[in-house]
Amino acid sequence: MIRVAEIFGPTIQGEGVLIGQPTVFVRTGGCDYRCSWCDSLHAVDTEFRHQWLPMETGAIWNRIEELSGARPLTVSLSGGNPAIQPFGPLIRHGQEKGYRFALETQGSVSKDWFGDLDTLVLSPKPPSSGMATDWAAFDACLDAAGQGPQTVMKIVIFDDADYAFARDAAARYPHLPVFLQPGNHLVPGGDQEDAPVDHDALTARLLWLVDKVTADGWFAARVLPQLHVILWGNKRGV
Amino acid sequence: MIRVAEIFGPTIQGEGVLIGQPTVFVRTGGCDYRCSWCDSLHAVDTEFRHQWLPMETGAIWNRIEELSGARPLTVSLSGGNPAIQPFGPLIRHGQEKGYRFALETQGSVSKDWFGDLDTLVLSPKPPSSGMATDWAAFDACLDAAGQGPQTVMKIVIFDDADYAFARDAAARYPHLPVFLQPGNHLVPGGDQEDAPVDHDALTARLLWLVDKVTADGWFAARVLPQLHVILWGNKRGV
Numbered sequence: 137m138i139r140v141a142e143i144f145g146p147t148i149q150g151e152g153v154l155i156g157q158p159t160v161f162v163r164t165g166g167c168d169y170r171c172s173w174c175d176s177l178h179a180v181d182t183e184f185r186h187q188w189l190p191m192e193t194g195a196i197w198n199r200i201e202e203l204s205g206a207r208p209l210t211v212s213l214s215g216g217n218p219a220i221q222p223f224g225p226l227i228r229h230g231q232e233k234g235y236r237f238a239l240e241t242q243g244s245v246s247k248d249w250f251g252d253l254d255t256l257v258l259s260p261k262p263p264s265s266g267m268a269t270d271w272a273a274f275d276a277c278l279d280a281a282g283q284g285p286q287t288v289m290k291i292v293i294f295d296d297a298d299y300a301f302a303r304d305a306a307a308r309y310p311h312l313p314v315f316l317q318p319g320n321h322l323v324p325g326g327d328q329e330d331a332p333v334d335h336d337a338l339t340a341r342l343l344w345l346v347d348k349v350t351a352d353g354w355f356a357a358r359v360l361p362q363l364h365v366i367l368w369g370n371k372r373g374v
Numbered sequence: 375m376i377r378v379a380e381i382f383g384p385t386i387q388g389e390g391v392l393i394g395q396p397t398v399f400v401r402t403g404g405c406d407y408r409c410s411w412c413d414s415l416h417a418v419d420t421e422f423r424h425q426w427l428p429m430e431t432g433a434i435w436n437r438i439e440e441l442s443g444a445r446p447l448t449v450s451l452s453g454g455n456p457a458i459q460p461f462g463p464l465i466r467h468g469q470e471k472g473y474r475f476a477l478e479t480q481g482s483v484s485k486d487w488f489g490d491l492d493t494l495v496l497s498p499k500p501p502s503s504g505m506a507t508d509w510a511a512f513d514a515c516l517d518a519a520g521q522g523p524q525t526v527m528k529i530v531i532f533d534d535a536d537y538a539f540a541r542d543a544a545a546r547y548p549h550l551p552v553f554l555q556p557g558n559h560l561v562p563g564g565d566q567e568d569a570p571v572d573h574d575a576l577t578a579r580l581l582w583l584v585d586k587v588t589a590d591g592w593f594a595a596r597v598l599p600q601l602h603v604i605l606w607g608n609k610r611g612v
Contacts, residue, residue, distance in 0.1 A: 146588040148597055155393065156553070156596035158588050209593035315394070335573035343605055350384040350396050355447035358394035359386055361601070367581055 137190040138221045141165040141179035143199050144373040149212055150364030152257055152290045152315045154238055159212045160203050162196060164188075167216040168244055171265035173294065175320050175370065179216040193225045200230065208234035210254070217241055219277075224249035240290070242267075243274040250277060251284035258312075259290040260305050262298035264319065271308070278309075288312060293345055294319035306357065314357045318345045322370050333369040375428040376459045379403040379417035381437045382611040387450055388602030390495055390528045390553045392476055397450045398441050400434060402426075405454040406482055409503035411532070413558050413608065417454040431463045438468065446472035448492070455479055457515075462487035478528070480505075481512040488515060489522035496550075497528040498543055500536035502557065509546070516547075526550060531583055532557035544595065552595045556583045560608050571607040 145160035165188030167180040178184045200211055211230060213223055219241040227237045227249055238255035250256055258277060261267040281287050289312045291302040298319075306314045318341035322331065342361050349357050368374045383398035403426030405418040416422045438449055449468060451461060457479040465475045465487055476493035488494055496515060499505040519525050527550045529540040536557075544552045556579035560569065580599050587595050606612045 146591075146593065148584050148588070156598040158593040158595070158597075204593070205591050207591045207593060333573075333577075335571075335577075339571075339573075339605060342601075346386050346605065350386070353384075353443050353445045355384065355396040355442070355445060357396070359396075360394040361604070363580075363599070366599070366604070367577060367584065 137192060138196060138223065138226070139165040139188040140191045140196065141176075141184070141188050141216065142373060143196065143203070145203050146209060147374050148363065149210070149238075150362050150367075151317060152240075152360065153286070153288045153313065154210065154212075154255060155360055155363060157210055159210045159238070160200050161212045161214055162200070162218070164213070164215045164218045164221045166220060168220065169217065169242055169261065169265070169267050171261055171267055173265065173292075173319060173321075175322075176214075176216065178372070179214075193229065196226055197229055200235070201233075204235075208236070210236040210238055213237060213239040215241070217245060219245040219247055219250075223247075224252065227252045239285075241277070242269075243277045244270060246273065246276040246280040248280060250280040251282050253281065253285035256281045256285040256287045257290050258287065259292070260301075262291060262293065262301040264294040264298050265292075269305075288315060290315045290317060292317050292319050294321075299345075299348060302357075303354070306354075316345060316349065316357050316359050317362060318342050320362060320365055320370075322365065331369060333366065335366070338366060375430060376434060376461065376464070377403040377426040378429045378434065379414075379422070379426050379454060380611060381434065381441070383441050384447060385612050386601065387448070387476075388600050388605075389555060389598065390478075391524070391526045391551065392448065392450075392493060393598055393601060395448055397448045397476070398438050399450045399452055400438070400456070402451070402453045402456045402459045404458060406458065407455065407480055407499065407503070407505050409499055409505055411503065411530075411557060411559075413560075414452075414454065416610070417452075431467065434464055435467055438473070439471075442473075446474070448474040448476055451475060451477040453479070455483060457483040457485055457488075461485075462490065465490045477523075479515070480507075481515045482508060484511065484514040484518040486518060488518040489520050491519065491523035494519045494523040494525045495528050496525065497530070498539075500529060500531065500539040502532040502536050503530075507543075526553060528553045528555060530555050530557050537583075537586060540595075541592070544592075554583060554587065554595050554597050555600060556580050558600060558603055558608075560603065569607060571604065573604070576604060 236254040474492040
C-alpha cells in the first residue's frame with residue numbers, strides 16, 4: 137500500500153529539469169524530514185495523516201490513466217518523501233504502457249527501484265531548512281539509480297549560506313547537472329493557499345539568484361523559478 | 375565580418391531548452407523575416423542598421439572571453455536571423471576553448487556550420503507573425519545540422535491559429551522536442567523598454583497555453599514562459 141496525499145493533473149511540472157512538461161503528480165504522505173520552509177506540509181506533517189489514503193498500485197494506476205486519458209505522459213512522484221513508499225510495481229506497470237516516471241526526493245532513503253526511474257531529482261536540503269544531509273545516504277541513492285535514470289540535483293536557495301551549500305554539493309558531484317531555485321517565501325502553512333501571488337517578491341528572489349550565479353561565474357548551474365507558484369501561488373492540485 | 379547588434383551577459387537564457395542556463399548573447403543585426411510582433415526590432419529593422427557594428431570573429435571572441443571572465447559557458451547566437459552571418463570560425467575557435475554554442479533561427483537559411491553547433495533551436499513562425507514558413511528551407515536546416523547539435527523546435531503562440539500551426543509542425547517532425555511559448559504582448563516597438571512588467575497579463579497568457587496543451591493531451595510539448603520578460607520586461611542587454 138502507498139500512502140497518497142493527492143493525485144492530480146495533467147498540469148505542467150513547475151520545477152527543475154522537466155520544467156514545463158505536462159505531467160500527473162502522485163504526492164505521497166509522510167516524510168523523514170521536516171524542513172522549516174516546507175511547501176507541502178499537508179503531505180509531511182502527521183497532523184494531516186488522516187488525509188493520506190492508503191492505495192494499492194492498481195488503484196493509483198487507474199487514477200493516472202483516468203487523468204491522462206490513457207495517453208502516456210511523465211508521472212511525477214512527489215511528497216513528502218516518495219522514496220519511503222513501495223513504488224517499484226507502479227513504475228514497471230506504467231512503463232509497459234509507455235508512461236515515464238520522475239521521482240523527487242531529498243536523497244535520504246534509497247530504493248532498488250530508483251534504477252527503473254526515467255528521471256531522478258535529488259534535492260539535498262540547504263542549511264535554511266534546518267535539516268542536515270547524510271551524504272552516505274545520498275551516495276546510496278546515486279548507487280541505487282546507477283545508469284538507469286537521468287539523475288540531477290535541485291537545490292533550493294534562500295540565502296548566502298544555502299548558496300554556499302549548493303556550491304559544495306555541486307563540487308561533490310561534478311557529473312550531476314544542478315538546478316537552483318529561489319526559496320518560496322509564501323510558505324509555511326497551508327493557510328496562505330488562496331493568498332494573491334506576490335510577483336514582485338518572486339521576481340526579486342529570482343533576480344538575486346541569477347545575479348549571484350552569473351557574478352560568481354557558476355555557469356554550469358541552471359537557475360529556474362517555480363512556474364506553478366507564478367501561475368497559481370500556493371494553491372493545491374494544479 | 376559579422377554584423378553585431380549587441381553582445382551582453384552573462385545572464386540566463388530565458389527561453390526554451392536551455393532555459394535558466396547562464397549564457398552570453400551575441401545578437402546579430404539583419405533578418406530575412408519581419409514578424410508583426412518581433413521583440414527584437416532593433417536587430418531586424420534596417421532603420422537601426424547604423425547601430426549594427428561589423429565585427430571580426432576575433433573581436434567578438436575577445437568580448438565573449440571578457441564578459442565570461444574566460445570561463446567556458448554557452449554562447450547564444452541570436453538575432454535578427456543569426457544564420458545569415460558567417461559564424462563557423464567563431465564556433466570552432468570557441469569550442470576549442472571549451473565554450474558551447476547555441477543558435478536560434480526561424481529555419482529559413484541553412485549553413486554548413488549548423489553541424490558544429492551544440493544546440494540548434496529552430497523556431498518556425500506561426501500565422502500571427504505574418505510570415506509563411508518555407509518547409510523545404512526548414513528541412514535544409516535539419517539536414518545541415520545532421521546529428522551534430524541537439525536540435526529542438528520552439529514555437530511562439532499568440533492564438534488558436536498559432537496553436538494549430540504548432541501542432542502541425544510537431545506532427546511534421548515527430549522526432550524534434552517541441553517547446554511552446556506564449557507570445558510577448560509587450561511588443562512591438564522599442565519604446566516600451568522601460569514599461570513596468572504586466573505580470574498578470576503574462577501569467578494569464580501562460581495559463582491559457584498550459585490549459586490548452588493539457589486539455590488537448592499534447593504531453594510531448596513543453597510550455598515555458600520567457601523568464602527574461604518576467605525578470606526584466608523588454609529591457610535590453612540583460
